[in-house]
Amino acid sequence: MDLLLFLLDLGVLYSIYAILAISVEIEYGELGIPNFAKSAMYALGAYSVGALATRIGVWLMGVTWQGEFKNTSWVYATLVSSNISRNPLLGIIIFVIPLIVALPIAAFLGLIASYPALRLREDYLGITLIAFSELVRVFARNYEPLLGGTFGAGVPNFLAFLPVQLRSLAFFAIAIGLLLLIWALYYRLTTSPFGRVLRAIRDNQVAAQSLGRDIVKIRAIVLVIGSMLAAIAGVLYAFYVGSVNPDDFTVMKTFIVVLMVVIGGKGSPMGPLAGAGVYIALDRSITFLKQQVSLPIDINYFSYILFGVLLISVIMWRPEGLIPEKPPLTVSGSTLEVREEQGSS
Amino acid sequence: MLEEIFLNGLIYSNLLALLSIGLSLTMLTSKVSNFAQGDFAVVGIYAAYTTSLLTRVTPYMLLPIAFLVGAAVAAGVYLLVFDKLRGKANLVTLMIVSIAIDIILRASTQIYADLLQSSLHVFGRGFIFNDIMYNVAGTRVSGVLIYSTVTTIFLLALLYVLLFKTKLGIAMRASIENPSLAETLGINVRKVFTISWGLSGGLAAVAGVFLPFRMPVNPDTGFAILLSIFAAATVGGMTSLAGSVLGAYILGFSETVFTFLLSSIGLSTAYRPALAFTAIILTLLVAPGGLSSLWNRKG
Numbered sequence: 003m004d005l006l007l008f009l010l011d012l013g014v015l016y017s018i019y020a021i022l023a024i025s026v027e028i029e030y031g032e033l034g035i036p037n038f039a040k041s042a043m044y045a046l047g048a049y050s051v052g053a054l055a056t057r058i059g060v061w062l063m064g065v066t067w068q069g070e071f072k073n074t075s076w077v078y079a080t081l082v083s084s085n086i087s088r089n090p091l092l093g094i095i096i097f098v099i100p101l102i103v104a105l106p107i108a109a110f111l112g113l114i115a116s117y118p119a120l121r122l123r124e125d126y127l128g129i130t131l132i133a134f135s136e137l138v139r140v141f142a143r144n145y146e147p148l149l150g151g152t153f154g155a156g157v158p159n160f161l162a163f164l165p166v167q168l169r170s171l172a173f174f175a176i177a178i179g180l181l182l183l184i185w186a187l188y189y190r191l192t193t194s195p196f197g198r199v200l201r202a203i204r205d206n207q208v209a210a211q212s213l214g215r216d217i218v219k220i221r222a223i224v225l226v227i228g229s230m231l232a233a234i235a236g237v238l239y240a241f242y243v244g245s246v247n248p249d250d251f252t253v254m255k256t257f258i259v260v261l262m263v264v265i266g267g268k269g270s271p272m273g274p275l276a277g278a279g280v281y282i283a284l285d286r287s288i289t290f291l292k293q294q295v296s297l298p299i300d301i302n303y304f305s306y307i308l309f310g311v312l313l314i315s316v317i318m319w320r321p322e323g324l325i326p327e328k329p330p331l332t333v334s335g336s337t338l339e340v341r342e343e344q345g346s347s
Numbered sequence: 348m349l350e351e352i353f354l355n356g357l358i359y360s361n362l363l364a365l366l367s368i369g370l371s372l373t374m375l376t377s378k379v380s381n382f383a384q385g386d387f388a389v390v391g392i393y394a395a396y397t398t399s400l401l402t403r404v405t406p407y408m409l410l411p412i413a414f415l416v417g418a419a420v421a422a423g424v425y426l427l428v429f430d431k432l433r434g435k436a437n438l439v440t441l442m443i444v445s446i447a448i449d450i451i452l453r454a455s456t457q458i459y460a461d462l463l464q465s466s467l468h469v470f471g472r473g474f475i476f477n478d479i480m481y482n483v484a485g486t487r488v489s490g491v492l493i494y495s496t497v498t499t500i501f502l503l504a505l506l507y508v509l510l511f512k513t514k515l516g517i518a519m520r521a522s523i524e525n526p527s528l529a530e531t532l533g534i535n536v537r538k539v540f541t542i543s544w545g546l547s548g549g550l551a552a553v554a555g556v557f558l559p560f561r562m563p564v565n566p567d568t569g570f571a572i573l574l575s576i577f578a579a580a581t582v583g584g585m586t587s588l589a590g591s592v593l594g595a596y597i598l599g600f601s602e603t604v605f606t607f608l609l610s611s612i613g614l615s616t617a618y619r620p621a622l623a624f625t626a627i628i629l630t631l632l633v634a635p636g637g638l639s640s641l642w643n644r645k646g
Contacts, residue, residue, distance in 0.1 A: 036439060118631060124439045125380035126585075126631055129577045133624040136574070144615045257446055264443070299461045303454040310451035314444055318431055321440075 010174040014242055016282050017177035018235050023262040023274035024188050025231035030260065031268035031327075032192060033224045034204035038128045038256055039115055042135035043108050043229040045142070045251035047236020050104035052155035052246030053148055055096045056082055059158055062092060072150035079156030079244075090163035097160040097241065104233040112229030116222040132253055142248035154247040157240055177238055184231060189271050200224065201269065254306075261313050267323025276324050284308070352607055354492055358561060360599025361499040362388075365554035366572070367579035367591040368506070369547030375523045375586055376543040377429055378438065382445040384551055384576055385569030386452035391417045391552025392564055393459060396474065400467055406476050406556050407494050413556045414549040421548020422541050424448055429544075430537060449570065456566035472565040476556075491560035498557075502550060503592060509546075510588075519543060575602060578623035582630050584637025593638055598626060 022044060030036040037043070056075055059082030060067055067078065086093040115134070118127060142149050149155045161169045191197050202210040203217055211217055240246050258281065266277025288305045316323065370384045391413035395406040406413075428444060436444070460471030479490040510516035521529040522539045530536050558564055558572075575598060583594025605622040609615070630637055 030439075034439065036443070118628065125442045126581065126627075128439070128442050129380070129382075129574070129581075130624070130627055130631070133574050133577075133620060133627065137618075137621060137624055140617050140620065144617050253446075254450070257450060260443060299458050303457045303461075306454035307451050310447040310454070313447045314428055317436065317440060317444055318428075321436075 007170060010170045012282065012286070013174050014177045014238075016278055017181040018239050018242070019259070019262065019282060020181050020275055020278040021184055021231055021235040021238070022259045023266065023278045024184055025228040025235070026259045026263045027266075027268070027274040028188060028191070028200075028231075029224055029228040031263055031270075031273060032197065032200040032204065033221065035124065035221065035225070036128065036260060037112075037115060037131060037225060037228055038253075039111070039131035039135040039138075040228075040232055040259055041251045041253060041255040042138040043111060043232035044236040044239070044255060045135075045138060045248070046108050046111065046229075047100075047104045047233035047238075048240035048246050048251070049142060049149055049236075049248075050100040050107070050233075051157055051237050051240035052150075054100045054103060055079075055157050055160070055241075056155070058099055059085065059092060059096050062095065070146070071148075071155070072146045072153040075150055075153075076156035079158045082158035083162045086158060086160060086162040088163070093160040093163050096158060100240075101234070101237050104237055105230050108229040108233035109226045112225040112227075113222055115229070116225040132256075135251075135253060135256065139248050139251055149246055149248060152247075152249070154245050157244050157246060159244065160241060173242060177242070180234065180238065184234070185271075185275065192271055204269075258309065261309055263323075264313060265316055265323055267325040267327060269327035270323070270325045272325045273323055273327075280324070284312075352603055354489075355561070356600040356603035358491055358495050358557065359603055360596040361495040362554045362557055363572075363575055363579045363595035363599045364499055364592045365502060365550045366576045367583065367595045368503070368588050369550045370576055370580045371583070371585065371588050371591040372543050373425075373547045374580075375588075376519065377425065377433065377441075377540050379429055379441045379445055380438070380577075381448075381547070382442065382573065383424065383449040383452055383569075384547070385571070385573040386449055386456070387417050387421055387548040387551035387569070388555030388558065388572070389456055389564070389566055389569035390420050390452070390548075391555035392559060392568070393456060393463075394552065395556045396476075396559070397463065399476070400469055405479060406559075407479070407490065410498065410553050410556055413552040417552020417555070418545040418549035420452075421551070422545035424548075425541050425544035430540065433537075433540075449573075453566055453570060460566055473563040474559060475563050476559040478560050489560075491557055495557040498553060502553065506546070506550075506588075515539070515542065574620050574623045574627075575599075578626045581627050582637055584639030587637070587639030590637055590639030597638075598623065601626070 022040070025043075026036065026040060056079045057067070060078050063082065063085055065078075065081070068074065082092075082096070086096070115131060118130060143151055145151065146153070159169070161172050164172055192200075199210065199215055199220060202213075203215065203220060207217060262277030262281045263274055264277070265280050266273035266275070285305070288301065288308075292301045366384060366388060369387070370381060373379055373381050373384075394416035395409045395413045398404070398409050398412050399406045402409075428448065429441065432441065432444065462471075463469065464471035481488050481490060481493060483493075508516075510519060518529065518534045519539050519542070521532070521534055522536050526536050529539075555569075558568065579595040579598045580591045581594070582598055583590030583592070585591075602619065602622050606616050606619050609618055634640060
């Protein structure tokens with residue numbers, strides 16, 4: 003049973019990271035523009051859960067909220083959870099509404115982020131987006147009525163209507179299901195003509211432009227998709243952890259996801275899946291080691307150094323990553339032969 | 348009150364000037380937007396702090412040591428990492444690598460701070476330096492104001508002489524204009540780039556030493572001021588050293604005033620980065636060439 007719970011936990015975290023990695027893969031691996039505000043888009047999903055889930059639950063239950071949000075959100079979250087256990091519909095509403103709210107906002111922010119990208123060099127854009135994501139975090143941290151600031155916000159368990167043993171399994175199924183769906187959609191996108199346009203822009207922007215591709219529009223579309231995917235991951239994360247703390251969403255998170263994509267292989271559809279797996283394996287091993295050996299120094303710092311060195315090593319010695327990008331095969335070999343015959347006749 | 352704002356602004360601007368000119372220097376030579384620039388300042392802080400603890404000398408006397416340590420770290424980073432990627436990696440990759448360097452340096456400083464704390468039994472984080480007060484014409488003036496201003500002017504003048512009056516400076520400017528052409532003329536581009544990274548790290552480390560005189564510092568301080576460094580360089584035009592210095596003073600003063608305004612209307616000073624952020628966005632959208640485009644049509 004313990005092993006099963008451990009694997010389910012691993013599976014959920016893996017799905018969340020893999021969705022994030024796919025979102026970076028579309029932006030950075032396919033189009034060549036990393037969105038360094040990734041942690042803010044991820045946070046957005048989590049914040050909308052933190053700010054809305056408990057409030058909606060309390061409102062639907064017809065209870066009036068007493069006291070400040072930062073002090074009472076945990077109490078009301080538990081109250082809502084116990085109500086969900088009798089009323090499954092409430093749980094579904096509480097899961098769906100933050101998602102519906104977060105997606106358009108993320109899309110809008112992605113659109114805004116794509117706007118300066120038209121005029122800025124990549125590094126200027128990078129620092130602007132990093133600054134933006136830090137500002138979002140600083141705001142969430144200091145504006146207590148939204149998410150309780152450093153107190154964090156409590157999140158009800160939207161699966162409380164299920165028996166306790168089934169909850170982890172159900173959450174696992176939802177997370178893996180979403181991951182598979184998103185990956186399948188991404189795979190269709192990357193093997194479609196649109197995917198080829200993205201890589202054409204990445205490899206030679208001027209050439210793609212000269213062939214009539216609207217770079218402005220395509221960048222906007224890609225950043226909108228990427229931001230929405232990150233928000234979905236954020237919603238899952240907040241419900242899984244059961245709380246929202248603004249300090250979870252630092253620039254380090256963005257870096258970790260970029261690291262996954264680089265390790266896995268930029269531009270290759272299996273890349274984000276492999277990269278997220280490698281990261282989870284490393285991260286869990288470090289956590290395991292931390293419990294085994296006691297050092298006078300915080301071992302987290304060593305893991306940061308390790309991740310930094312790993313990224314540089316991959317870029318230096320294996321820039322194509324674990325699973326290198328292959329030339330796309332969107333037209334099968336036999337069709338090509340038929341076409342050639344037709345051409346020659 | 349006005350006087351206090353002016354003094355704070357001047358000290359902060361001096362610091363930004365040294366940091367942003369270093370940022371521009373490495374950006375001009377090796378095309379790296381260095382996200383670890385703030386960490387070089389932290390390296391300088393810890394170098395001066397450790398030496399000061401061991402020798403009981405005021406950190407002002409240890410500026411040369413901070414310079415050397417910062418220069419060594421920065422030159423090492425260039426030789427070990429960026430030199431190997433020269434001509435092979437694009438802007439985005441170089442930037443991501445520099446973020447990795449930032450993370451490595453920050454975590455290393457954290458470990459160093461822990462070791463310092465356990466071996467010397469002193470504060471490894473959140474420490475400040477004791478300032479010396481001087482009597483100038485009847486008024487008491489803090490040492491950091493005098494030392495940071497004099498040091499900044501001195502170093503900037505020295506950098507000017509180095510770039511425009513020496514052979515090394517000519518080689519450096521040639522490598523900026525056209526690295527491959529410079530290389531065919533027998534200039535050792537690798538050496539020139541290493542020196543420019545060393546200079547950049549040294550200047551940053553010296554700037555860092557002035558910081559603990561004004562506020563408590565920790566290993567994350569460098570990352571916290573990174574945005575202001577980028578903003579100063581961007582307002583100045585990114586590719587112009589003189590512009591960077593000018594941008595640093597504009598940004599340094601406006602950030603100080605902004606922070607004062609924030610606290611006077613009762614908002615948290617944690618929103619301080621909003622100004623640098625707005626400055627970057629406005630500059631890039633309105634006049635991407637920054638200040639230097641005013642006198643340099645090419646930029």
